[in-house]
Amino acid sequence: MLVLEIAMGLYIVVLGIRHRRPLVVLLLLVQLLPMVGWELRHGEGLQAHGDLLADRLSALMALINGVVGGSICLYALGYMREYHTAHHPEVRDRRPLFFSLLFFFLAAMFGIVFSNNLLWLYFFWEVTTLCSFVLIAYKQDEESIGNAFRALTYNLIGGAAFAGAIIWVHRATGSIGLTDLIHAAPALVIGPALLLSLAGITKSAQLPFSRWLLGAMVAPTPVSALLHSSTMVKAGVYLVLRMAPILHGTAGGIVVALVGASSFALASLAAVGTSDAKKVLAYSTVANLGLIILCGGIGTHEAVWAGVLLILFHAVAKCLLFLCVGVVEHRLHSRDIERMSGLVLSMPRLSIMLQIGIAGMFLAPFGMLIGKWAVLKAVIDTYPIIALPIIFGSAPTLFFWMKWMGKLLEVTHPIPNIEHEIGRGEWFALTLLSCTTALTCIAFPLVSAWLVEPYVIGVYGRSGHLAHGNFVIMTIMLAMVALFPLSFFNYGRRVKVLDPYLGGANVESGARYQGAVGQVHALQMSNYTLAGLVPEAGVFRVGIGVGLALLAALAACLLLLR
């Protein structure tokens, strides 16, 4: 283990020196040298009372890794073939490396969720960081290498916090087991718990570290879907949720909750200002992970229940969205949402899948909304004032998802169907994920009862849940929405079809019109981005500022604990 760690460290050092990134080398040495020295000094004395940990939460995470990760790998087969042959012939074909890293990464994710020994957890944690680095840099151009190094730098900060936490835990409890840490007296281990939360915050790209996740979108889409939305970034929130019982009711916990809450509000607001589909998805990922971090920071049983549910719902719906966008990008040669107009004609099945994903992300009665609702209740019962960022964050969420959905539905002129060009592996993955998204919404009470509630009860002795009456109402709503497709049986009956009103005389099929002075204008519609009111870059800058301030608060908490 130690040898592997050193080897990995040396590899990063070499990379850092070769690309002249002193910060990377420095950050790595800061964690590698003390760790190696400490491990050599203690040798066999580092015990964890069982190296593995398997409870319902690990099982749920493993399920997500397996189902989502598996379908992404299938999807990637066809996607990467097309990526190299049709779309990026200039990129060197390194598919064997790509796929081996994908599987290597998945193995490390299983390692993370099943490790009890913190040293193991740390090792797998760093493996995912490294995989993410190499995969972001896959294109090997200047931009992707730069973004990969940014991701590496930010994640190494988290790694350094992790290393510090391990040494601190050992000093406080004499053990390096995750369960020993959780069951120790909270006052004793709040310091390392905060450091681990910091590591989780960097991994989950919360403010002020969010920039790396946005940069990571240069990677091929399967990488964005697997590492940067549904699994790797979930490792961060997983760790914070594990720390929740310790963070509950502490000043540090409030700071962690505030980091999550401000990330949610500001990332949602920033997403309004862009029409790049992958960027919207990245912002929304930061926002939703923020909600989960918020749950961990609050740390009540209600909050943790909501957090675990959010992990599940977000993983499937967001992954589906990423994969859809990947396919659309290859067909349209653009991932601009404004270009997706008429997708319901050119790729009808795909547009339905996108709509399922979008609905799953923010609409009642689907998955994420149940989570958000539970978070809101949990917050109001503990710190009502933190409801402010949640309430102000969910309004822009509605706006940016809806304007995307509107673009999918809009049809201004006839477009040929080009769906047949999509490969079989892609279809399989997309169909599987659409069904999983729908199924998690329908079977949500079962998932909650079998996987989530037992875990929360195991930790707190009681669990959050949805009141029975509300559950019945949600089911009725779900049934009503599910009836919507039936209305298409009535398609075109008892209506007279005319061209839209364009403020002039229509020319050929309502796509163009003749204006007041006789010129012919083409019909053009584009969404608001509210650039004047909430410019994307400006919101992001504010976010970094708020994040840095909260980071300083976190550091102050840690210093007071020393």
Add this chain to the structure above:
Amino acid sequence: MNPLLRFAIYLILAPLIGGLLAGIDRKLSARLQARQGPPLWQPFYDVRKLWNKENIVVRRSQDFYVFFFLILMVFTGGLFFAGSDLLLVVFALTLAAIFLVLGAYKASSPYSFIGAERELLQMMAYEPMILVTAVGMYLATGSFYVNDIAAHSGVLALRLPGVLLGFLFCLLIKFRKSPFDLSSSHHAHQELVRGILTEFSGSTLAMIEVAHWFENVLLLGWVYLFFAASPAAGIAAALGAFLLVIVVDNACARLTWPTMLKGAWATTLVLGFGNILFLTYF
């Protein structure tokens, strides 16, 4: 009273009251503008007439969304008057409103498109305040259920004055009244093309009208909730709020959307959250 029975009463009374209110609105607005105005029952005649007109569409599926807008709006009101969870009512209301927006997007005409965008901006403006209202009522009474809030012994308006004012501000947006009638206006002098409603006609337009009746009754019911401890004051407050909206509508010109968004969010922050802070810490 049994929730199902209340739901049934609501189903019968809400369209009657909603339509009647719309009639009062038109009569009163006409008098404020020194016109004679239509008879009180005019909205019902309008809906009947619309129902029998030919249905003209741009896209064949656009009307399906409006039908679901109507039934979800009826359902939302039903949830409220049956005494259900306020947050759930807010979510259902959003879901209903979204179907109208989707219908307008589907119609794919530039006017309905801009109307849909503006409707979304309006939703973005009022949603925080509506959620804050639900939260405030929870903090004051200890329950999210309309049932329990209505049965609370104190007059909520006394403990939630800021929230009440903020809610009234949102009513202007929600009723689509000046100065916030951005997505579509009730008045012919405000605009030449009717925003979000541009491409809807015949029975579909009638459905939208009826859905608004249901929506208005729900919102006024919510105003009543602030004074539920004394029913007479509650009904007076609901009617007062309705009159206030009409007067403001006739006294104001339309504002731009940034003004609306900033105004609504500032109101939510200062009045809504200020009130909640006061409630929590003092």
